[in-house]
Amino acid sequence: MKALVAIVGRPNVGKSTLFNRLVGSRKAIVDDYPGVTRDRNYADADVLGHVVSLIDTGGFEPSVSDEMFSLMRQQATLAIQEADAILFVVDAREGVMPADHEIMAILRETDKPVLVLANKVEGRAVESASLEAYELGTSQVFPISAEHGVGVYDVLEALANVLPQIDEISNENSDGRIKIAVIGRPNVGKSSIVNRLLGEERMLASDIAGTTRDSIDSTLDVGDERYLLIDTAGMRRKRSISMRIEQYSVVQAIKSLEQCDVALLVLDATQSVTDQDARLARLVDEKGKGVVVLVNKWDLVEKDSSTAGAYVKEFRDKLPFFSYAPVLFISAQTGQRAHRILDQVRIAYTNNHARISTGVLNRFFEDIVAKQPPPTVQGKTVKLYFLTQVAVAPPTIVAACNHPELLAISYQRYLVNQVREHFSFEGAPLRILIRPRSGSRPKREKGKLRTVSARQ
Template sequence: MALKLAIVGRPNVGKSTLFNRLAGKKLAIVDDRPGVTRDRRFASGSLGDMNLSLVDTAGFEDVDDDTLEARMRRQTELAIDEADVCLFLIDAREGVTPLDQVFAEILRRRDKPVLIGANKAEGKQGEPGIAEAWTLGFGEPIPISGEHGEGMADLYAALDSISVEWEWEDKKIRLVDTAGLRRKARIHEKLEQLSVADSIRTIVYAEVVLLVMDATHPFEVQDLQLADLVEREGRALVFVLAKWDLVEDQAETLKTFKEHAERMLPQVRGAPVVALSAETGFNLDKLMPAVVRTHNNWSTKVKTRDLNDWLQLAMQRHAPPSVNGKRIKPKYMAQTKARPPTFVLFSSRADQMPEQYRRYLVNSLRESFDLPGVPIRITIKSGANPYADADGDKRPMGSGTKRGPREKPKKLGVSENAKEAKQLRVKKAGKAKRMAKEAATDAAVAKPVIRSRTQKPGRAK
């Protein structure tokens, strides 16, 4: 299906020249005088391996409603409404004009994907205009020359990674479509090389990545490499099996896919799998719920107390190994960040912790706290509980004032023991004196009371 691209902008910025280049033939009249194009023109074109449905528009002008220019403006607005993407051209040599700013405001209200193209950018004369184009608010300008064909590779990369924003169940979603990645041996042309780099850059800045695979040929080498890249970048992952309508034994295919995913990609164990068909619409309603669940898992924060309770159970089920006859002793764990969930484990002999046991902890953590399909990071550090206070009471973050077990007293030397014993004797002697003084005071107060109670009636005191 061809991408419908509307080329828009004020008069005489080179729209028709670019239209002819993308169409591969001279269909639109080109002249330096503004207003030559008075109606929309349509043509099929291509850029690299991308099919385009092109729309050339009249120059946008701010005029009265009852003029010919106003009718031309309405034709331009109609082209914007019908397009998938708008390519907004400015003249890089002239820079941003007030009419460009008016047009930019209209495009923002239309809620369409917009790319900003700085045309006539050959040589250094267009550099100031390219810098000014940032002020229009449509992202990075694409320097191009419709007349000489410069910048077409950059235009291809931008068109092949279009983002769309919408709301799904009161949640704001931004969807970025990227180019399909081929094997490196097939990546020869500059257009494809830029497309690959753009797709990888998109993964780095994404939160949830939908890895779309052909259901009839899933898990090719490129798919595994992409899944591994997603995990290394710390992004959440959802597998999408497309063209599901072409699969004959769907139950067996889905079962085999999940088994292969568990074996070949254990680092993203449990990632959701959505088998769908864009052609028939089958299972499309299951895609966004899977995305939202995975995003919530990716943003999980675990309470420190729950985390340390889990750590004790995990150690009971599978005790840490011994190194040179001395057992490694994990002592305390805390979460340092989410997105992805990242934890720090304090342990004795941290540098000797086997990778196998660390993987065991990751898998157990994923299973216990229901974190399928998200990368989990565990950093192991030497030391005891870093949140123990000075008198030895261990109080993990979030545990309030509840006191934990006291540490064993330190073993002191001979001189330190003698000094401590003397201080204790002085302390006890002082306490004995205070108690004796208090007893004497109490007796003096009680004595007259006792005497008054034993006096006979009628006798004076």
């Protein structure tokens, strides 16, 4: 599992600039679907060989009408509750402000490592620019210019030395348990669903020490099937803090998704699909996890024979990249359809770990290409030679092509849809990578290798 590093500080001290500096070219571009922004506040970053999940708490700022100290306390609380290490950014130009002391006082209450960064030292003597930050009572201040990269390497070195030694969790489940993360916006009923699973579906359940700091995971055994519900304590802990920022659910989801095999994405049946629902769905897809969508509070909805279909249509229209996710209408309160949750989890897990032999895949491939060959582009014939599956969790298939850069996006979607139609993969993201045939020269565009992929 990746360590979680939070960047905190007053508004306009350069948190987002530092975030972009640390993420660099690793930051993915997110498709322009509704609710999916290109200005993400979470991403993976490479810290001298340690891949960490980086959170810019600047993206969690409420409206400007909120009290400053309330905002700072919420940011610091977020960092204390969830992060493994904290980067506290102050503005070297403005100097230390009362709000900085407020944040530092809260951060001192945690035993997690805190690095103090004096940003915006460009054009000033480095030492004099950062001296005032020692007023915060820290033993070391890192003078940096996030905009120009000055001093950032020193921060990376210090951060690498304090990061907890957290091993990456293998995609293969060594203990035989399917790891389940329950994610969703606040107040959609996540805790109620967990309680329903543990209270009525279980034959044996217990709390065990989790793999993250202050985390408790719950085991669940149903017959011969064994499950692990990730960080059930985190859901209860969330309700005990004063922060009510919706984006907190993204932070919690990032941590849980790093550990899980299957995600249960919980929606509120009494509300339309929101931008935050879309963000969480995109996060599940990016992480390559199996998924089941639970539309909770279905008992509270006035409905007729078309209500469920209309909700699914709205869901599919707003999240077209999530077409593979099964939708289950439930009520954690009454137990309606709750008995089907684990069945869907098992299907999603199995499909996300499914392997198709190269022979079977290519017999199918020959049929679909013969039925609809790739279109000619710019007078060039685009040929696909074979398919082979190279990975699971998520299932990843490579298609060898003579001109990867010319294969239309619509045809890539055709391949994905045909594979799904024939082999199912319900509840599992599917990747098809279009690569040059071995021995051929890959095309370059503006000096860069063109890699094409289809994800759905």
